[in-house]
Amino acid sequence: MKRLATLLLAAVALTVPALAQSIGYSTSQPLMLPHDTFFGMAAGVATNSKGNVFVYTRNGEPTVTLAGSRTFAHGGSSLYEFAPDGKFIRQIGKQVYGFLAAQQVRVDKNDNIWVVDRYSSMVMKFAPDGRQIMLLGRKPESVDVPSSPDTGRGTPPGSGAQSDLFQSPTDVAWDADGNIFVADGIGNARVAKFTRDGVFVKSWGSRGTGDNQFKSAHGIAVDSAGNVYVADRGNNRIQVFDNNGNFKSSITSGGDPEAICITPGAHQYLFSSNSNPANDLDHGGEIYKLELNGTVVGKFGQAGKGLRDFGSVNAIDCRNANSLYVAEAGNWRVTKVDLH
Amino acid sequence: MGRSLVKAYLAATAAVSLLLSTVSAFPQAKATADNAPDLAYEAVPNFFQAPAGDYMGELQGVATNSKGNTFAFFRGPQTRLWQFGPDGKFQKEIGKGFYGFQFAHSVRVDRHDNIWTVDEGTNVVTKFNPTGTKVLMVIGHRPSQADGPYATPKGPNPPDEKYTLCRPTDVAWDQQDNIFISDGYCNNRVMKYSPEGKFLAQNGGSAVGKGENEYNLPHGLQVDHQGNVYVADRGNNRYVVLDNNLKWKTAYTQYGTAWSDCISEGPHQYLFMSNSNPNGNGPGTWARTGQIYKAELDGTPIGKFGHAGKIAPGWQVVHMMDCRNPNQIVAGEIESWRMQKFVLKGSK
Numbered sequence: 188m189k190r191l192a193t194l195l196l197a198a199v200a201l202t203v204p205a206l207a208q209s210i211g212y213s214t215s216q217p218l219m220l221p222h223d224t225f226f227g228m229a230a231g232v233a234t235n236s237k238g239n240v241f242v243y244t245r246n247g248e249p250t251v252t253l254a255g256s257r258t259f260a261h262g263g264s265s266l267y268e269f270a271p272d273g274k275f276i277r278q279i280g281k282q283v284y285g286f287l288a289a290q291q292v293r294v295d296k297n298d299n300i301w302v303v304d305r306y307s308s309m310v311m312k313f314a315p316d317g318r319q320i321m322l323l324g325r326k327p328e329s330v331d332v333p334s335s336p337d338t339g340r341g342t343p344p345g346s347g348a349q350s351d352l353f354q355s356p357t358d359v360a361w362d363a364d365g366n367i368f369v370a371d372g373i374g375n376a377r378v379a380k381f382t383r384d385g386v387f388v389k390s391w392g393s394r395g396t397g398d399n400q401f402k403s404a405h406g407i408a409v410d411s412a413g414n415v416y417v418a419d420r421g422n423n424r425i426q427v428f429d430n431n432g433n434f435k436s437s438i439t440s441g442g443d444p445e446a447i448c449i450t451p452g453a454h455q456y457l458f459s460s461n462s463n464p465a466n467d468l469d470h471g472g473e474i475y476k477l478e479l480n481g482t483v484v485g486k487f488g489q490a491g492k493g494l495r496d497f498g499s500v501n502a503i504d505c506r507n508a509n510s511l512y513v514a515e516a517g518n519w520r521v522t523k524v525d526l527h
Numbered sequence: 528m529g530r531s532l533v534k535a536y537l538a539a540t541a542a543v544s545l546l547l548s549t550v551s552a553f554p555q556a557k558a559t560a561d562n563a564p565d566l567a568y569e570a571v572p573n574f575f576q577a578p579a580g581d582y583m584g585e586l587q588g589v590a591t592n593s594k595g596n597t598f599a600f601f602r603g604p605q606t607r608l609w610q611f612g613p614d615g616k617f618q619k620e621i622g623k624g625f626y627g628f629q630f631a632h633s634v635r636v637d638r639h640d641n642i643w644t645v646d647e648g649t650n651v652v653t654k655f656n657p658t659g660t661k662v663l664m665v666i667g668h669r670p671s672q673a674d675g676p677y678a679t680p681k682g683p684n685p686p687d688e689k690y691t692l693c694r695p696t697d698v699a700w701d702q703q704d705n706i707f708i709s710d711g712y713c714n715n716r717v718m719k720y721s722p723e724g725k726f727l728a729q730n731g732g733s734a735v736g737k738g739e740n741e742y743n744l745p746h747g748l749q750v751d752h753q754g755n756v757y758v759a760d761r762g763n764n765r766y767v768v769l770d771n772n773l774k775w776k777t778a779y780t781q782y783g784t785a786w787s788d789c790i791s792e793g794p795h796q797y798l799f800m801s802n803s804n805p806n807g808n809g810p811g812t813w814a815r816t817g818q819i820y821k822a823e824l825d826g827t828p829i830g831k832f833g834h835a836g837k838i839a840p841g842w843q844v845v846h847m848m849d850c851r852n853p854n855q856i857v858a859g860e861i862e863s864w865r866m867q868k869f870v871l872k873g874s875k
Contacts, residue, residue, distance in 0.1 A: 252629065254629040254630055254648035254649060255629070255648060255649055255650040255669055255670045255694075256650075256670065256693075256694070256713075257630075257648065259629070259630060259648065261604040261605065262604050280582060281580065281581075282580075282581050282582050282603055282604055283582050283584075283603075283604075284582070284584030284585060284602060284603050284604060284864065317580070319582060319864060320838065320839075321837050321838055321863070322837065322843070322862060322863055322864060323837070324806065325805075325806050325807075325861075325862055326585075328630070340806075340807065341806075341807055350807065351806050351807065351808075352806050352807050384836065384837060384838050384841075385836070385837030385838060386836075386837075
């Protein structure tokens with residue numbers, strides 16, 4: 188009896204923490220593309236206030252053309268809009284100079300659509316009707332063949348030098364005043380802050396493992412108090428800064444974050460995806476739900492190709508804290524996740 | 528050059544090119560013509576209407592013809608040339624898929640309404656007829672695709688060559704229809720050709736310099752009714768004035784970084800100059816630069832207007848202006864992919 192109790196206790200000790208942390212969930216893939224159109228690498232997903240869904244995906248070939256003395260790159264990624272029920276509405280920006288390699292799409296509180304492109308190293312703001320109204324960064328004029336990962340412009344990648352030019356940026360977020368924060372990104376390892384009108388304020392961070400350093404700044408979110416959360420992919424942490432870029436703390440309970448999202452509303456939650464690398468389906472892949480101080484509320488999902496699995500999540504939309512959209516770079520799909 | 532000199536030269540060149548590649552190639556210079564009065568102006572919002580669902584890219588060239596049409600030459604997924612009507616509505620695309628379009632730099636319209644494009648990818652200047660339906664002349668030649676793909680050349684500039692251009696930037700004409708070309712990013716010279724495209728004269732060379740008859744990226748040029756040539760010498764922060772035979776006359780140095788110039792039509796001609804502020808400059812530069820200056824042809828400042836800004840009616844690098852009517856300026860912006868129309872109201 189005593190032995191059985193010990194065994195039971197041991198079993199409880201083994202399973203209860205995991206059980207306590209698991210969040211029940213169901214998945215679906217409601218987005219319907221037109222005939223003969225497919226997602227490629229699903230990089231970004233975001234919803235607007237009306238529930239429309241935007242997806243930015245690498246689903247074509249960047250075309251490199253030979254000029255007199257240089258090579259130029261065009262095209263390769265698409266931005267699609269869907270109705271709340273998943274019906275296809277339209278493609279936005281088929282002929283946009285900065286659409287090369289999709290990295291992220293986000294929608295601000297005024298329903299403007301912000302597109303982050305890794306290869307053109309630009310952040311592009313579109314009005315809800317699709318008009319292009321503001322640009323941050325500048326696409327490199329020509330590309331080297333073969334290309335280097337640090338294909339942007341400006342200061343040496345990861346050096347920490349101040350610049351409003353990006354090197355493979357990954358994400359964009361805003362505070363309540365509309366100030367713009369760009370995660371910049373994979374080539375650089377820093378955050379750049381702009382006013383709501385796009386005037387460059389400052390940038391902070393360099394490549395490294397210390398406070399205020401990043402392996403890669405792979406995602407960004409801002410809470411209602413204006414604190415800035417940066418997914419430090421490769422360093423297994425989310426770094427938290429105040430609105431002016433002063434380091435506050437590191438959250439290490441969200442795995443190695445590739446995508447993060449902060450919910451709106453009075454009680455805000457932080458979602459963090461411990462995304463599996465494309466070549467590893469046997470570890471990680473789960474998404475954590477955290478309090479803003481890093482306390483774990485729970486987690487759900489795992490790496491894999493099944494309908495309830497996640498393949499290298501690159502974006503989370505959490506406008507509705509209990510009904511998320513995730514963009515799976517590895518599974519070339521956008522999944523709706525309802526939490527129970 | 529002795530071997531040690533060569534070594535020192537190479538080291539210096541490497542240091543300079545490292546500097547150029549890591550920092551902004553041409554740091555923005557503040558104009559010193561600060562006392563020029565502010566000119567009152569109004570922006571005409573969203574005057575130019577792109578076709579539904581289509582977009583302009585980096586707006587390199589803008590020009591109007593005598594009938595009030597506006598041409599936009601821009602870098603989209605392909606380099607494209609669009610024509611807009613006097614009401615600002617899109618009318619048509621010219622030269623779609625044209626062999627001379629690769630990387631737009633300038634469009635200008637001559638006094639006969641012929642449309643000229645300057646492309647710094649194909650290294651070709653093209654003359655179209657006024658309706659854009661025929662190619663009348665090409666200057667320079669496009670290297671063969673059979674040379675294969677290769678990265679941005681790191682080596683020395685090509686030698687001075689009469690008929691080979693190297694990333695040319697702009698084109699203009701005098702009243703006798705002689706052709707003037709600024710050439711360009713990898714040469715540093717101004718060329719003069721006859722109306723038939725035969726070489727007549729050259730000022731500058733392949734090397735960068737900052738003295739008289741030298742240039743550091745001649746980025747644009749215009750010709751007044753007397754035949755004088757005004758060259759935007761961007762890297763040297765000056766506008767160089769040459770006579771009709773490309774002999775050095777003077778330079779205007781008070782207008783900041785010389786991105787582009789424009790000379791208006793009519794009996795009293797004015798000179799407009801763009802001191803734009805590109806990305807890559809530090810915090811705080813935005814409040815200091817970005818204006819367009821209006822001056823007499825002799826360089827005397829008349830006034831300035833406009834400001835840097837990523838949201839219209841601010842502008843993010845005015846790469847070219849049209850000033851056929853000196854009170855109606857069309858500005859093309861590289862870094863905000865916009866073409867805006869401004870009405871000047873005169874001095875405040």
